[in-house]
Amino acid sequence: MPRLLVRDRLTWLTYAQIATWGYFLYGFSPVVPLLRDEQHTSRTVASLHGTAFAVGGVLSGLLLPPLARRFGRAALTWGGLVGVSAAAVGLLLSHPLAATLTWAVVGSISGGFVVNGVTAVLADHHRDGGAAAISEANAGAAGAGVIAPVVVGAAVGAGLGWRPGLAVTAGIIVLVAVAAVVFRIRVPAGAPAVSKTAGGRLPKPYWLAWVSLLATGSVEVCLNLWVADVLRTHARVSPAGATAAVSAMVVGLFVGRLAGSRLVLRLPSTAVLFAALALSGAGFTAFWFATVPWLALSGLVVVGLGNALHYPLGMALAVEHSAGQPDVAVARTSYAVGLSFGGAPFLLAVIADRVGPHLAFLLVPVFLAVSAAAVAGLRRRVGPPDGAFVVSAPAVSPPARS
Template sequence: MTVPRRRGPTAPRGTVGAAPFDPSAHRRGPGFRRDRITALGYTSLAAYAYCLYALAPFLTLLRRDLDFSYLVMSLHSTTFAAGSVLSGLFFTQALRRLGRHRLFWLSVLGTACGVVLLAIGSTVAFTLAATALLGVTGPMLQTSSLALLSVHHSAHRDRALVEANAAASLAAVLAPALIGSLGGTDAGWRAGLTLPVAVFAVLFLLGRGRPLPGRGPAADAVRPGRLPGRFWLRSAALGAAAGIEFGTVFYGAPLLVSRLGLGVSQAASLMTLFAVGILTGRTAGSRLVADQGRAPRLLTGSLLLTAAGLGVLWSSHALVLSCGALLVAGAGVANLFPLSFSHAIAAAPDRSDLAAARNQLVVNSAIMAAPLALGALSDRVGVSAAFAVQAVLIVAALLLVTVDRTGTRGGTGTRGGTGKPGGTGAPGDTGCEVLPVDGSGD
């Protein structure tokens, strides 16, 4: 049964109503506006993305200098992801106790400290400890930023998250290029981790004394209740997408070394092409996703493009072909995370903080499992054969997305979603109205 959409002051705060889709409602609704909150969210995500994408070439070079195995290299990414899992488990409790403002800035501080400790570490034990700290606070910052943007731009969630990840991609392009290029200089590749610390310091200076929405305890920011089954289906697809992306991030360079016989520093630098592909894909995606109905099809197309790029990368022994494959794979991977993340939240738009935290938990579990599986298999059968894990993840993601689209076409309702028969449930559908749960329109 379709519930008429309620408008006006009598609608309960934070509720979601549903109505048959009316295309003209998009034209009547408020336009997308980038303001201070938007800029803060974009910049913080970019700084964290730099840390995340710097980690893979950093560990590749660290493995060369400290002479440890692929499994120990993967243990760093697993430690990072284990901290991230803890971050996802306790995000909602931290949000209730601290509020958005304090949680955000404590996450900035912790991430900056983790980066500094990682940069000065000279033993495996020390770098593992630094990675664990970064794993807890970095994803907490990412989740805080994504949840803030999701609530602040509820009617344009797809566009805000794709643009935010496009900004993050700029940093992702810079990270491997800078770390790799510093590998042969007097400054050393460790100096590449000073850039995000400087950005975090600037963020603090600019944001000091300007409270974010939900400055106090945010007991009302996380609505109680179960997340719907469709959310978990979409979140599982998000987890597969994260495994695809970070399996490639961490093991793309070792694959290039194995297939092409490149040096470690050269292979780490070439991974910049993967990040360039991601940036290109997200720039294009920010335009394509303006049409809300394209999001599910764009997700399927992105998976197929990723499969083509990684397939060529895995089978190629030619440098030029491998470089092109990295670009194509990056363009395919580009929109998997933001669209899957946003699509999952659309299944429970009235509980976006809780949905964002659970999404992050799934993502970080995938980041922990995929590189660990690749590392363990690489030590046994070689990097090239182990890369088949990526094919398994792509097939799994395609199946999950297909099941979700088939169920939606069949008119399956989604509790907490749009409730629109036959609708996609894509973020921004005008079949639902999402009010900011903190009551702030800043």
């Protein structure tokens, strides 16, 4: 029987909250090659911005459980948005490598608070429809991400540099906060509960979902940070065009997450994730062999369609197999995301400095294979997830209405 997803004001607010992070993330990722040119560094040094995001992700995972217990999800989510806004403004005003790395860390920590807060709220609020809601929320983030590289690329093409396009993030966050006040939408505090049967420990199936997130996160961050470089060097795309062309992949993310939210209401999440991994592999093959812009961009759209469901389904599977501990589960996934952001692009950059970015990109199908192996192990599991969505504490309150 298909599961239902009923969207209310709280749902739409959380979608908007995560979309602002999507704008910042997808706006910043394609400017790393431009930063390399501006700061006169190697690809390896420029990839430290990915490492900075990784450090922020790990710190976010460490800080989130105690801060969520102390202040609740609502304060943590809004505080994260304030931090993302500060990072956007900080990058507007900063030029040295140390400063841009610092603001990348701040943005990553803050974005982790937003993503984890929104994911936990949607999982609790929609229960059986949680996977679909998480997919739609990430579709909204991808939708904002479609716009961000275009805006940043247009600013570069106009001679303004990339910073004004990214600084728009702060204005978007202000608008989201104003809308929450005007429509009187309250994000539930939602202090995390620990399953009495689990004792705070996460079961083995959770860690298979965690490994899948680590691998697919590596795929996405490598593509986000370095696909513009490959477009410039292998497909003969201009710097401004390559920056804006990242939107081709994000268009696929947006469409894929919208379509995927319907699929996961009808099909097992593991089956849909397998199909998504295969689609990513097919799109990457077309992109990697392309020597002309139109074929490379077409491949990126297909890659985006597949990548669309890697993160939301990985998160949903992690929550489902967390023994009734959604907040602990999403906090631990920050480590996977952090490690992928730090390790994968740095490894790719080191290889790229020796053999070029095109050959180095063959790491991507390796990561896809690792994710598929983890999902296969999870799929062999028989029966319902351990304590799926067993959350003590009161049910999430509906949003206040005007």
